[in-house]
Amino acid sequence: MIRVALAGQPNCGKSTIFNMLAGVNQHVANYPGVTVDKKTANVTFGGDVYELVDLPGTYSFSTFSLEERVAKSFLLDENPDVIVNVIDASNLRRSLYLTFQLLELGRPMVLALNMMDVAERRGLDIAMDKLAEMLNVRVVKTVGARGRGKSDLLQAMQAASRTEIAEPFRVEYAELETYIARIEDRITRQTGLAKRWLAIKALEGDEVILQKIGLDRETITDLTADIHSRHDIDVDQMIAGLRYASADRVYHKCVTEKSVPGETFTTKADRVVLNRWLAFPILGLVIYLVYQLSIVWGYKLTDHTWPLLAALRNQIFALLPRSQFIHTPLVTEFGVWMTNSILALLNYIPIFFILFVVIAILEDVGYMPRMAFILDRIFRKYGLHGQSTLPLVLGGALVGGCAVPGIMATKGIADERARLATVLTVPYMNCLAKVPFYTLLLAAFFKPHMGIMMFFISTVTLFIALILARLLTSTVLKSRETAPFVMEMPTYHLPTIKGVLLRAFQRLWLYIKKVVTIVVAVAVVLFVLLQYPGVPREKMAELRQQADSAMARFSASVQDTAYQPHLDTREKIYQLLSINESYRADRLLARSQAAVDQLNSSYLERYPELFPILLAADPETRQINRALRTLSNTGRGLQLEIRNEKIVNSYLGTLGRAIEPVTRHAGFDWRINVAFLSSFAARESAVATLGSIYEQGATDASPEQVMARDGAYTPIHAATMLLFMLLTPPCIAAMVVVKLQSHSYLWMLFAVLFPTALGIMLSLIFFNLALQFNWSGVELMRNFYLCVAALTLVLGLKKSSHSGWQVGKTH
Amino acid sequence: MTIALSLSDLKTNERGRIRLCRARGLMKQKLISMGLIPGVEVTVLRSAPLLDPIEIAVQNYQVALRRSEALLVEVDRI
The missing domain is CATH 3.40.50.300 (P-loop containing nucleotide triphosphate hydrolases)
Known part of the structure; x- marks a missing residue:
């Protein structure tokens, strides 16, 4: 090798x-x-x-x-x-x-x-x-x-x-040669490295090399002071100057400039791209395009990829043991939970892939440093870096994004402090999965003010991120290494398809590998927290009895029909129910009449005795079908009740109720607490959980209607919930990338606990202020918005003592 | 006749020769490795739309740096 x-x-x-x-x-x-x-x-x-x-x-x-x-x-x-x-x-x-x-x-x-x-x-x-x-x-x-x-x-x-190289090339260091020779003589340790190289590095004051060769700093300092007094220039600058001079000599001997180069494309392009008046419109257009391409179109693309995943899901579900009316085997519940958790993440892959492609293109073209150049002045005020722009945009600075690619895009930020600050603030941007939650609450409580509320929600996050970045960089991140903003503006290049796709796939694979594996682990933990200790014995007995009488009613309705022999035991009825369920699921995926016909004939082949009931083509089967629907609805209602009872009694539910005394002051009852707690798994589940908790009994009303009707909540409650959701910590996937990019579980914990604490605090404050001063929900949101915007402005105008590079500071 | 100025004082399209660099540590190393050393010629190409940072041409390529950093580089206008 x-x-x-x-x-x-x-x-x-x-x-x-x-x-x-x-x-x-x-x-x-x-x-x-x-x-x-x-x-x-x-x-x-x-x-x-x-x-x-x-x-x-x-x-x-x-x-x-x-x-x-x-x-x-x-x-x-x-x-x-x-x-x-x-x-x-x-x-x-x-x-x-x-x-x-x-x-x-x-x-x-x-x-x-x-x-x-x-x-x-x-x-x-x-x-x-x-x-x-x-x-x-x-x-x-x-x-x-x-x-x-x-x-x-x-x-x-x-x-x-x-081949061994006989005579390595030497840069002539002129007057420094005697010093180099002197250091070379002092190197006695065998390092396997060229002595001359070590001596030059030592003369440059390289700590690592000094340690390696065992020379002390004073020896070098004496030498460099001597050189400085003779030549009036720092040694490292002198060495660099000599290297450049050598490069000049080599260049002139080896290169002929055949023609005087005219203006390069880069020069011409930059005159437009970095033009004082055009720079911002062009930047806006680029950001808009990135957003449109990946988030908007990517989201549309998931409409087409989701059926594939859903088909896969149905196949996995088909492998699991069937549930018997209201009793679902634990294996099945676990399988369903895990499949759903993983598929929820895989569903975003089209978005991520497009994003990674677009980022790779922007990187290869050379636009990234220009973006930083244009915006650095604003971001620097808050301890961030010009290069923080893209991560924040991807994270959802425009109405909705995803923190995962956003945080992954922080990799290129040269300034370590700004990079960490960006990693920790990107999760505050509005993630796509929060949008359904916002829409639910807005539709339920703020129908006439949806536009202005959405505006508050989508712009306030950027202010919050800037404020927090400023706070973080002037406190906990204060001692972090920063880097000077000295950045090459590379020439523009046409990206290659191979290069772009390779990088996009590499990043996607990294995401799948790291994020999905960890999400799997966390999903297991959450499953346990939501499943145990389970429904209380008496409640379960009561539900079982209801199930039995429903079964008895169904049996009575099939008595005296031709299908009675096929439905004379519980097991047979269970089988009919599960055929019914899987048929309905498959039927949803069949898009054309031909597909439906094909589906029907395959079911008929598999279940010749029972499938006619589902087709309901004659009066007798129609009657049984009706009874079956009633049974299946009752069953679903009971299952839902069991699920709710489970959540209420689960460890997570207990926790939700335990913190109710505190959160009540912010207007959150235990139900909302549980919804927020479960949203850690993935933001989507907040809506799902709220939905299932509110769906008490099978009503036809949508969750937002139920919520609005339920007298316990006012628009103030809803506004406070929105406020808390704005600040809620990142989902598990985002937490994992925070860990990856910050290399620390502590920062990951911080990224979870800090926003939670902040969210509860601000919710408490604003909820009580609203009660005190009789604000409406919209007023609450507006006042919160104004406070945040004002604070951002004040921090931006206030001169920061440390946002820029400090003279003479190395770390 | 040349007057000692900082790199940040040069206006767009003005040229200068670096006289000395007052930066230390990382900043100094960064400037050296980017070719900003005494004796080298620089041209200010433009400033950012918000006036800071600035873009300069040095050693046949373009470098962007903040004014706070450019202040540390003394130049003679040429």
Whole structure:
């Protein structure tokens, strides 16, 4: 196995080279303990197996940024056999800055001159032989985006792995050479690394290297002070200057600029995209398109994918033991619960996939840094970063999104403090699954004011997020590492279909793998909390008796009919009921008359004696069918009652009632508490639970009608519920991604407990204020909105002492 | 005749040569690795629609930085 590390500066097209070499056999993971992607792949060429590792893009090899630390420690500790340095050929001079540092490591190396097409278009003629000779490495031309140069690169890798380099290239450090030599003499430890490289890094004051070679800081400080007094420049700047000078020399010897490059496309495009007056409209359009494409159309797409999932669900249900009238086996209940929990998440996959595709396109095109450039000034005021825009939009800054892709999109934020603050505030955005809950309450209590209420709901969340970001970054996150806002504005590139799809699928797979597995675990816990200890004995006996008399009535109605022999035992009636149920479920999925006919004939074949009852084609079967419906309705009503009794008596129900003394002051009774508690599993279940608790007895009224009619609640209650829902913690899936992106269960707990506490507090305050001052529900919401908006404005105008970069602070 | 200014003082389309960089630590490293070192020529390309950050051309490519960071870079106008 030959180990190859791919190194290069950001935006050099390194990932396209990696994709070209690795194809789809990539493995994506994280470097230990950090959120930096580690892509690896095994490639076979000429009888050898190469293990490729894609290092994070770095401009240099200092230990300051996370990416640089990761890349450097990989090169130092894992000692790859070959380094492939990917270079943006159209930007050779700057790229060489990193190349020199890699060469100094003294490892076998291959130079991949990528984006040769761009370089040629700009009239650059690069003499490869000359470059190879000067740097003493193999040089290969590639166009990663079009898959050109693959075999050349593989051959060069193979050749490099088999030869020892005799004389590594040296950057001449002029007056510094004597100092470098002096440090080299002091290095006595065997590290397996080139002494010269270690000495240069030591002179740059690199702590990691100093420790590695066992030199103390004072020795270096003495040397650097000496250099500073002689040359009036800091050593690190001097070293950088010499490297750039060397790069200049190499550039002039190897590159001929055939034509004076005219204005590049990027320059022209930026004049429009970053124009003072056009920047915001264009940004708005892009965000709107992202939103429209993924959330709106993706949601529509789920209308088409849901039947597939529903069919799958029916098939799984068919495998479970049938329920016998009102008695459902535990296995079946568990199976149904788990299937529903998982399918609820899988249902969102079309949305996520489109989102991941759109994000990948925006990343590859190069619009992301521009977005940050345009909005940074606003976000910085609240401790966030220009790059926080997209995560917040995806999270639902526009009426509804999903925190999961939102939080996952925080990965690129360079500033660690702003990144964590974004991770923790994205869940406050309105998630799509909250929308049904809002609609339910709005339709029940605020019919005439739905528009204005929806406006409050959809815009207040952004204010809340900004306020919290400011609070977090000036308190708990205060000591977190920040990064200066110095960001390359890369040239625009046309994304490749392969690259975009690969990344989208990788992210989707990561989501499925991580989120679904954890949701499964939590769903099991919730199942137990909602199922046990179960319905009290006396209540169960009473319900059973009702079931028995319903069965007896049904038996009486089939007496004297031709079907009596097929329905003379309980088991046979149970079977009829379950056939009826599965037929109804399948019937819902049959879209055309032909499908219905086919369904009917297959049922008739399977159940020739009983199926005519369901078809109800003659007076006798019609009569039995009616009786069957009554029975089945009674059964469903009883099952519902059992379910409600179970929830009421369950551990979660007990908890809901236990906290009622507190929540009552915010207007929440235990029923609402249980609904909120169960909404942790997935937001959808809040509506489902409320629905099932309110559906006492089978009425035809929709849950919102029942709620409005139920005298216990006023619009103030409803407004308080809305207020609490706005602040409710993320669902399990979002919590899992918070954990993944913050690398800490503590932050995950914080992300759950803080909003809950805040939500209860604010609900208490505003509910009581409303009672005190006789506000209507709309007034309550409006006043809450005004308070939040005012606070946001005040914080934004107040000068922050720490929102910007601080001079001289390293961590 | 050149006057010492900060990078943030340069107006759009003005050019300057970096005289010294008062940044320390991470900021300094970042500027160095992006090629902002003494002696290098920079051109201010534009400021963001809200006037901060600014975009400059340096070493044949474009870099965006906040004004608070640009203040730390002293330049001679050319």
